[in-house]
Amino acid sequence: MQTINQDLANQAPVNTSLSIIPPLFQQVCVIGLGLIGASLAQAIRDNHLSKRLVAVDRHLPSIEEAIAQGLLDAGSAVLSDVVSGSDLIVIAVPVQAAQAVFSDIKAAMDNGQLATDCIITDVCSTKVNIIEAAQAVFTSLPVGLVPAHPIAGAENSGYHARRSNLFVNHSVIICELPTTRVSAINKLRQLWEAVGATVMPMAAAHHDSILAHTSHLPHLLAFNLVEQLASHNDNLDMFRYAAGGFRDFTRIAASDPKMWHDIFFANQSAIVSALDEYSVYLQDIRQLIIDKDSTALMGLLGRAQAARRHFGHMLASTPYTDTSAMSASYNITPSNTVIGTIAIPGDKSISHRSIMLGSLATGVTHVTGFLEGEDALATLQAFRDMGVTIEGPDKGRLTIHGVGMNGLKPSKTPLYMGNSGTSMRLLAGILAAQKFDSVLTGDTSLNKRPMERVASPLREMGAVIQSTGHNGTSPLSITGRDNVGKPLHGIDYDMPVASAQIKSCLLLAGLWAEGTTTVTQPEISRDHTERMLSAFGYPVTVDGNRISIEGGGTLTGGDIAVPADISSAAFFMVAAAISQGSELTLTQVGINPTRTGIIDILKLMNADITLSNETYVGGEPVADITIRSSNLVGIEIPEALVPLAIDEFPVLFIAASCAQGRTVLTGAKELRVKESDRIAVMADGLQTLGVDCTVTEDGLIIEGQGSNSQSDEVNNSQPVFGGGHIVSHHDHRIAMSFAVASLRASKQITIEGVETVNTSFPGFAELASQIGMNIEVNKGVDNSIDNA
Numbered sequence: 001m002q003t004i005n006q007d008l009a010n011q012a013p014v015n016t017s018l019s020i021i022p023p024l025f026q027q028v029c030v031i032g033l034g035l036i037g038a039s040l041a042q043a044i045r046d047n048h049l050s051k052r053l054v055a056v057d058r059h060l061p062s063i064e065e066a067i068a069q070g071l072l073d074a075g076s077a078v079l080s081d082v083v084s085g086s087d088l089i090v091i092a093v094p095v096q097a098a099q100a101v102f103s104d105i106k107a108a109m110d111n112g113q114l115a116t117d118c119i120i121t122d123v124c125s126t127k128v129n130i131i132e133a134a135q136a137v138f139t140s141l142p143v144g145l146v147p148a149h150p151i152a153g154a155e156n157s158g159y160h161a162r163r164s165n166l167f168v169n170h171s172v173i174i175c176e177l178p179t180t181r182v183s184a185i186n187k188l189r190q191l192w193e194a195v196g197a198t199v200m201p202m203a204a205a206h207h208d209s210i211l212a213h214t215s216h217l218p219h220l221l222a223f224n225l226v227e228q229l230a231s232h233n234d235n236l237d238m239f240r241y242a243a244g245g246f247r248d249f250t251r252i253a254a255s256d257p258k259m260w261h262d263i264f265f266a267n268q269s270a271i272v273s274a275l276d277e278y279s280v281y282l283q284d285i286r287q288l289i290i291d292k293d294s295t296a297l298m299g300l301l302g303r304a305q306a307a308r309r310h311f312g313h314m315l316a317s318t319p320y321t322d323t324s325a326m327s328a329s330y331n332i333t334p335s336n337t338v339i340g341t342i343a344i345p346g347d348k349s350i351s352h353r354s355i356m357l358g359s360l361a362t363g364v365t366h367v368t369g370f371l372e373g374e375d376a377l378a379t380l381q382a383f384r385d386m387g388v389t390i391e392g393p394d395k396g397r398l399t400i401h402g403v404g405m406n407g408l409k410p411s412k413t414p415l416y417m418g419n420s421g422t423s424m425r426l427l428a429g430i431l432a433a434q435k436f437d438s439v440l441t442g443d444t445s446l447n448k449r450p451m452e453r454v455a456s457p458l459r460e461m462g463a464v465i466q467s468t469g470h471n472g473t474s475p476l477s478i479t480g481r482d483n484v485g486k487p488l489h490g491i492d493y494d495m496p497v498a499s500a501q502i503k504s505c506l507l508l509a510g511l512w513a514e515g516t517t518t519v520t521q522p523e524i525s526r527d528h529t530e531r532m533l534s535a536f537g538y539p540v541t542v543d544g545n546r547i548s549i550e551g552g553g554t555l556t557g558g559d560i561a562v563p564a565d566i567s568s569a570a571f572f573m574v575a576a577a578i579s580q581g582s583e584l585t586l587t588q589v590g591i592n593p594t595r596t597g598i599i600d601i602l603k604l605m606n607a608d609i610t611l612s613n614e615t616y617v618g619g620e621p622v623a624d625i626t627i628r629s630s631n632l633v634g635i636e637i638p639e640a641l642v643p644l645a646i647d648e649f650p651v652l653f654i655a656a657s658c659a660q661g662r663t664v665l666t667g668a669k670e671l672r673v674k675e676s677d678r679i680a681v682m683a684d685g686l687q688t689l690g691v692d693c694t695v696t697e698d699g700l701i702i703e704g705q706g707s708n709s710q711s712d713e714v715n716n717s718q719p720v721f722g723g724g725h726i727v728s729h730h731d732h733r734i735a736m737s738f739a740v741a742s743l744r745a746s747k748q749i750t751i752e753g754v755e756t757v758n759t760s761f762p763g764f765a766e767l768a769s770q771i772g773m774n775i776e777v778n779k780g781v782d783n784s785i786d787n788a
Contacts, residue, residue: 024191027052029086031079031101033062035154036123037092038071038162043195045071046164054082062159079104084113088191091122091130096262098124099133106137119144119184125211126267127175127204144184147175147204149211150197157256168196175204212270217278219260220271222253295401299389328755330735330765332742333774336717338575340771341585344564346371346396348760349500350590350620352422353532354560355379356430356508358400359388359408361536361555367398369562374759375420382427385411402557405511410436414475417442419730419759421674422501425454426529428476429505432463433512435482441475445730445756449674451476454505461488461509461517490515490551497670498643500526500594503547511538513551521545523643526594528620535560535619561618563590568761569625570598570648571736572771576627577607578658579743580716584771585626588613592620597645599625601652605632605659629714634661634704642667647674650737653682657691658720658744659704666699676731685728685738689721689745716744723747732756736764739775755779 028050030041037055044050055075057063063075074082079101083089091101108114120142122130127147134145152170154161172192176185189199202210225246264271288297346369356379358365370376372393380398384390387409391399408430415431417423417440424440428451431438441447452472455465464479481487490513495502498521507529510517522545530540530547536555541548569589576584591599591611603609608628615622632655642665645652649671656663671678683695692703707715721741728735728751735754742749754777757764765775 021048023048023050024187024194025050025088027054027086028088028090029079029083030055030090030092031057032092033057033059033066033159034092035157035161035166036150036152037090038062038066038159039152039164039166040090040092040123040150040195041066041071042162042164043167044191047194049191049194050088052085054086056082057159059159066159080108080111080113083108086114086118088119088121088188089114091120091124093124094259094262095124095126095129095266098122098130099136102134102137116142117144117181117184118142119146119188121146121148121188123148123150124266125149125215125263127173127207129266131175131177131204141177141179143179143181145177146180146184146188147177148188148192149173149207150192151215152197157259165196167192170197172197172199173202173207174199175207176201177204208267208270209273212267212274213277216263216267216271217274219252219255220264220275221278222250223257223260226250226253295389298391299401302384302390328753328777328779330739330749330751330754331776331778332739332745332749332751333776334719334742334745334747334749335772335774336580336743338572338579338582338584338743338771338773341587342572342767342771343587344569344572344589345373345761345763346562347528347565347590347620348373348375348567349422349526349528349565350532350560350562350618351376352379352420352426353504353528354562355383355390355398355400356426357532357536357555358398358402358557358560359383359386359390360405360430360511361400361402361557362404363402363557365398365400365402365557365560367392367400367560367562368396369564370396370398371562371565371760371762372396373762374418374756375423378416378418378420379423379427382411382415382417382423383408385413385415396562400557402555405554406435408434408436410434410480411438414439414441417446417474419443419446419756421446421449424451424474424476425501425505426508428454428458428465428478429507429509430511431478432458432461432465432509433488434478434480436480437483438478438480439475440478445676447474449473453499453502457491457493457502457506458509460491460493461506461513462486463488463509488513488551490517492516492518493520495519495521498523498525499670500528504529507533507540507547507549510549510551511553516548516550518546518548521547523640524594525643526592528592528594531592531619532560559618563617563620563622564588565760566590566592566595566598567647567733568764571651571740571761571764572768573598573602573607573609573625573627574651574655575740575743575768575771575773577602577609577630577632578655578716578720578740580629580714582629583626585624587624588617588622589625590620591623591625594644597641597643598648598652600641601635601637601645601648602632602655604635604637605655605663606630607632607655629716631714631716632656632659632704632706634659634663634702636664637666639667643670646670647733650678650682650731650733651740653686653693653700653702654737654741656702656704657686657693657741658706658716660706661704663702663704664699665701666696668700669698674731674733676729676734678731678734681727681729681731681734682737685726685734688724688726689738689741689749691721718744719746720744721746721749723749726751728753728756730756732759732761736761739765739768739773742773742775 030037052073066072076082150172351371354367389401466477503519569586576582607630610626611623613624694701705720726738730753
């Protein structure tokens with residue numbers, strides 16, 4: 001065979017590619033040219049990671065073809081024919097054949113063909129038996145042994161199914177043994193990263209247990225289900241009418257039976273344990289169906305559905321909704337007029353609180369108008385993770401089966417808040433009072449935002465809570481009361497800044513605290529928590545800026561109607577005010593007096609705004625808001641209004657740019673610690689579009705470029721902004737604000753990083769286009785992780 005290989009090697013095309021970076025290895029020997037072995041060989045060749053590449057496989061046609069195609073320099077059915085001088089050996093054979101391969105490797109070492117410190121790795125699906133096989137052959141494990149497992153595959157197998165990109169964006173698990181040279185581990189890590197994989201360490205026994213649940217058990221079930229259906233007398237009809245779910249689930253039963261036969265025996269203990277656990281769950285769901293326990297079954301199905309999507313985003317630290325896994329941008333062609341009557345999505349703040357209090361209530365809570373945006377979905381998932389059955393969302397409707405004040409269960413994983421600061425800060429108050437330990441984490445952006453502003457006063461109440469890093473950011477680790485040994489106690493807290501999130505966090509913690517919890521705020525902030533607590537039957541005392549609550553009460557479920565979000569409506573209010581000949585009516589928008597700063601400020605700027613059909617929905621005041629084109633004027637924004645419009649300032653900066661004269665904002669430091677530093681980011685964007693503005697320590701000065709006409713006639717036809725490329729820093733309000741600016745732009749505006757618009761306003765671009773704006777959404781590459 002060796003002579004045949006040499007002849008074929010002489011005929012093979014010469015690889016004249018020159019690599020600037022020296023190859024990692026002198027010679028790699030791949031044992032087994034199936035899908036994984038051949039794909040790794042191809043990736044090594046394509047990335048110039050080894051000077052020579054040889055292989056061993058009993059199927060000689062694969063060897064001969066690989067040499068003829070220039071993939072291999074030599075190959076054989078016998079290891080000793082080609083292995084001499086190899087500094088990396090990759091074992092890519094079925095797990096049951098590994099011990100025989102180790103025997104061949106040891107023989108090559110004994111006869112001097114291989115160095116005793118040669119790196120030896122594998123790609124098998126089990127790890128404990130690989131280590132045991134090596135131990136049986138070598139007695140003392142080789143210093144170059146690095147067990148590994150690439151989590152990758154394809155429906156087809158064999159040499160011809162190879163793909164050099166098979167491992168790109170896939171994980172490779174490496175078992176770092178104490179007997180292995182560190183340099184060998186590092187070099188193998190370099191190899192896998194060079195072919196596009198992400199390397200992660202894991203103990204061998206833990207690997208086998210995890211894979212038993214996530215890979216081996218699904219394959220076993222797929223094989224078994226196909227066997228079950230094939231054994232039926234009416235099997236032909238069963239397969240003829242099998243739907244997509246059956247085809248998708250059983251696709252993996254087309255895998256190589258010999259390989260899976262070996263895996264099932266090699267990982268016997270872990271697979272049997274996984275089967276036993278699965279049997280318990282199967283019996284439970286069987287009983288739920290027999291008992292027709294609708295609530296429990298919906299809870300199980302709902303948690304499973306949400307978890308299927310949730311864990312991929314959590315592990316990737318990406319925003320929560322499907323489209324948020326995409327990088328996206330807006331390309332906006334200037335338009336001049338917006339007209340129509342539209343409904344704005346539900347209020348995000350109220351949506352958050354409806355889930356939280358509904359989950360903690362006794363009885364069932366029905367929610368309508370729920371905002372199905374990323375942030376609120378993160379809160380919903382967190383409570384599902386803590387054992388709450390929640391049906392929906394279905395067109396804004398939720399049914400929450402409350403578990404009572406002491407019914408939450410510990411989550412088996414960190415609670416993932418996506419990009420939602422509200423979720424994290426309010427949940428910190430609830431979790432600080434629970435019996436169990438918990439961890440709160442979020443995406444990359446959220447994990448940079450300050451959390452000591454809630455952690456510090458919670459500690460004054462007796463909470464044991466640890467933030468991360470010098471700046472006190474998340475993840476937050478919260479110790480349960482069972483481990484602390486005593487409940488929280490009420491405090492009298494003077495807030496340094498007016499913040500509804502801090503206030504709400506402490507009031508929610510106060511539900512379980514001994515005594516009275518009182519929060520005094522320097523200015524009025526959003527009072528949705530106080531209103532909703534009252535709606536759930538929990539008494540709250542409000543005395544000016546002092547809000548107090550007694551611990552130990554209960555919440556009672558009921559009906560919650562979520563009004564339209566005034567923060568989302570703000571974008572369209574400004575859009576109509578700054579554009580020519582425009583008139584918009586926004587229906588049933590929440591006009592809670594702690595949220596109407598946007599209306600008050602726009603009116604001070606001379607905006608034409610009227611309210612009609614005023615009423616109450618679920619304890620919250622609502623109204624239809626009509627806005628017409630206006631000659632806006634610059635103002636000094638009263639600091640008392642700042643907390644009442646804190647989220648709306650990005651779009652108010654657009655209004656100020658279109659106003660006549662100077663607008664001055666002070667007392668708005670809070671804007672610097674939102675999803676981005678909204679003062680700095682907005683200033684950069686305004687300057688990019690040609691607006692003169694000055695950043696101050698706690699605000700912004702904007703030189704408006706509106707018309708100086710003294711006529712009563714509205715003149716919003718002249719462009720204020722040029723065109724340009726805006727970087728939103730993945731801040732949803734920044735992105736939507738500059739989209740509004742296009743109504744007074746002279747050229748196209750491109751806004752980068754708009755995928756997070758789904759955090760607060762799903763469907764924004766479509767609704768904007770419906771009333772006359774020209775927004776084209778460009779979605780980039782999907783960066784999400786599928787951990788099925």
